[in-house]
Amino acid sequence: MTNTASFFRKHWKGYAFLIPIFLVLGTFKYIPFFNAVKMSFYNWNGANVKEFIGFDNFVRLFSDDTLHVALKNIGMFTLSGVVIQLTLPLIAAVLVFHVTSAKLQNALKVWFVIPLVIPSIVIFLTWQWIYAGEYGVLNQFLELVGLESWTHAWLGESKTAIWSVIFVNFPWIGGINFLLYLAGLMSISSELFEVSKLDGMNPWQRFLRLELPLVRSQIKLVMVLTIIGQIQSFENVLVLTNGGPGDTTLTPALYLYTTGFSYNEMGYSSAIGLSLFIILLLLTFINNKFIKNTEKID
Amino acid sequence: MRKNLMAVPHYGSLFTLLILTLFPFYMLIVSSLKYTEQSIHNFWGISFPLRLDNYSTAFRQIWPFIGNTLLISSAIVVGVVLISSLAAYSFVRFNYPGKQILFVLILSLMMIPGYLILIPQFLLVQKLGMLNTYQGQIFPPMAFGAAMATFLMKTFFEGIPKSLIEAADMEGAGEGQIFFKIVIPLSLPIISTVAIINFLAGWNNYIWPLVATNGDAVKPVILALSTITGNMDQGMGVQLAGYIISSLPLLLLFMVATKPFIAGVTSGAVKG
Numbered sequence: 001m002t003n004t005a006s007f008f009r010k011h012w013k014g015y016a017f018l019i020p021i022f023l024v025l026g027t028f029k030y031i032p033f034f035n036a037v038k039m040s041f042y043n044w045n046g047a048n049v050k051e052f053i054g055f056d057n058f059v060r061l062f063s064d065d066t067l068h069v070a071l072k073n074i075g076m077f078t079l080s081g082v083v084i085q086l087t088l089p090l091i092a093a094v095l096v097f098h099v100t101s102a103k104l105q106n107a108l109k110v111w112f113v114i115p116l117v118i119p120s121i122v123i124f125l126t127w128q129w130i131y132a133g134e135y136g137v138l139n140q141f142l143e144l145v146g147l148e149s150w151t152h153a154w155l156g157e158s159k160t161a162i163w164s165v166i167f168v169n170f171p172w173i174g175g176i177n178f179l180l181y182l183a184g185l186m187s188i189s190s191e192l193f194e195v196s197k198l199d200g201m202n203p204w205q206r207f208l209r210l211e212l213p214l215v216r217s218q219i220k221l222v223m224v225l226t227i228i229g230q231i232q233s234f235e236n237v238l239v240l241t242n243g244g245p246g247d248t249t250l251t252p253a254l255y256l257y258t259t260g261f262s263y264n265e266m267g268y269s270s271a272i273g274l275s276l277f278i279i280l281l282l283l284t285f286i287n288n289k290f291i292k293n294t295e296k297i298d
Numbered sequence: 299m300r301k302n303l304m305a306v307p308h309y310g311s312l313f314t315l316l317i318l319t320l321f322p323f324y325m326l327i328v329s330s331l332k333y334t335e336q337s338i339h340n341f342w343g344i345s346f347p348l349r350l351d352n353y354s355t356a357f358r359q360i361w362p363f364i365g366n367t368l369l370i371s372s373a374i375v376v377g378v379v380l381i382s383s384l385a386a387y388s389f390v391r392f393n394y395p396g397k398q399i400l401f402v403l404i405l406s407l408m409m410i411p412g413y414l415i416l417i418p419q420f421l422l423v424q425k426l427g428m429l430n431t432y433q434g435q436i437f438p439p440m441a442f443g444a445a446m447a448t449f450l451m452k453t454f455f456e457g458i459p460k461s462l463i464e465a466a467d468m469e470g471a472g473e474g475q476i477f478f479k480i481v482i483p484l485s486l487p488i489i490s491t492v493a494i495i496n497f498l499a500g501w502n503n504y505i506w507p508l509v510a511t512n513g514d515a516v517k518p519v520i521l522a523l524s525t526i527t528g529n530m531d532q533g534m535g536v537q538l539a540g541y542i543i544s545s546l547p548l549l550l551l552f553m554v555a556t557k558p559f560i561a562g563v564t565s566g567a568v569k570g
Contacts, residue, residue: 014394101310273415
C-alpha cells in the first residue's frame, strides 16, 4: 500500500498532464478502433441484427466482384499518381529552383502553392464544373479549337470517368510534393553547382547527374506518400462521381462507406476497412525496411 | 550568351506550368462575376458589368455555415493545442514508468486511417447524443489532430533549455506556472504551425460532418456549397461565387502567415 502511495506521490504530475489527451483519444479513437476490429467478425446491420460469424466477412472479400473492381481502380489511381507526382512537380521545382532572382523565385513558390490553400472540396467542385457536359470549361475549350467531336460528359461516361478523376488538378503541381522537392534542392550545397558549371554540364546533364541523385530521399518520400494517399482515395471520387458510372471509379474506401451507410452492412464494411488497414501497415513496414537497407548500402 | 539561350525554354516552360496551374482559378473568378447570358456570349474573358450581386446572393445563403465552420475549426485548434501541449510537456519534463509506451500509444494512432473507424465513431457519437451538435464535430477531429501535434510539440519542447525550467523550479514556480509562463510563450512558432494544420483540416472536413450532421443547424460551409442556388439570370455564377467566398478565410490566413502555413503543410507530409 505505502509503495503505491509513494509511487504516485512521486510520479503523479507526469501522468496528470496526460489525462486530457488520453480521455479524448480513448473515447474517440481507441474505442472506435477496437469496435471496428470486433465488428468485422459480426454480421451486423447497426441495429437489431448482430451475430458472430467468425471470418465469414473476410472470406466474402475474396468473392466480391465489386471490391475487385474497386481494387483495380485504386491500382490505376496509384500507378498514375506515382508517375504524375514523380514528374511534373519535380520538373516545376527544378525550374523554380534555377530562377536567379530571389524575389521572383519566392513569388513563383507562393503562386504555385495557392491550390494547396483552397479547400479540397472547392477544388473538386471546380473540376466538376470544368468537366461538365454542356457549359463545362473543357468542352467549351474543345469547341473553341474546333474539336467538337472530342467533347464528352467527362465524368458521366464510363470510358472517360476514371481518367477525368486522375486529371483533376492538372498539371498537378500545386501541392506539398512540389514544396518537398524544392526543399530538397535547396539543401544541395552550392559548391556542387559551381563544380557542375566548371565541368560544363548542360542543364539536362546537371539534372541527371546532380539533382536527381541528390533529391532521391524526397523522391522516395513522395512515392510512399502518394501510394498511401491513393490507396485511401475517397473524397475525390465521392464528390466527383460517387464511384460511377456503374462502379468504374469506385474505390475500396468509398465502397466501405456505401456498404456501411447505404446498405447498413456494418460488419462487412468494417472487414473491408480492416483489410485495407492491414495492407497499409504492410506497405509501411516494407517501406521502412526498404529505406533502412538502402541507407546502409550508402 | 549561353545563359540567355537557356532562359527562353526555362522561363517559357515555367510560366506555362504556372498558367495551367492557375487557369481554373482564373475561370472561377471570371465566371463568378457573370450572369448566364454573359457566360454564353463571352465564356473566357471578363465581362462587364461585373455581377457582384452573385456574391451577395451566395453570401446570404452560406454565412451561417461559415460561422459554424469558424466556430468548429477554432474549437478544434484550441482543443488540440491544449491537450497535445500538456502531453508533450509531460513527456519532456517528467520521468515515470511507462513513458515510452504511452508515447508510442499516442503516435501509433497516426497510422489508423479515418475511414476505418468512421462507422464505429458514428455509432459512438450517436450513443453519446452528439449527432447534429457542435461537440460531435469538434471532438472526433480533435482526436485525429492530437497525435501529430503531440509529436511536433514534443520535438520542439526538447529544444527549450532545461536550465531555464530548472531555474524556475528552484525559485518555487509550480508546474502550471512553468508551463504557462515559460514553455508556452517560448513555443509560439510550433503552436502556430499546429494551429494552422488543424484549422486547415477543420475547414476541410467533409466526410465526418456529412455523416455526423443533417439539416442546417450545425452544418459547416463545405457541406453547404452544393446547395447554393441563384435566380434564373444568375445561374452558375452564384455557386462559383460561393466557392470563392468559402476559400477566402484560408487564403487570408495564408497571406498573413505564409511561413508557418508552409511549415505546417509540409510537416504534415514528412511524418508519413
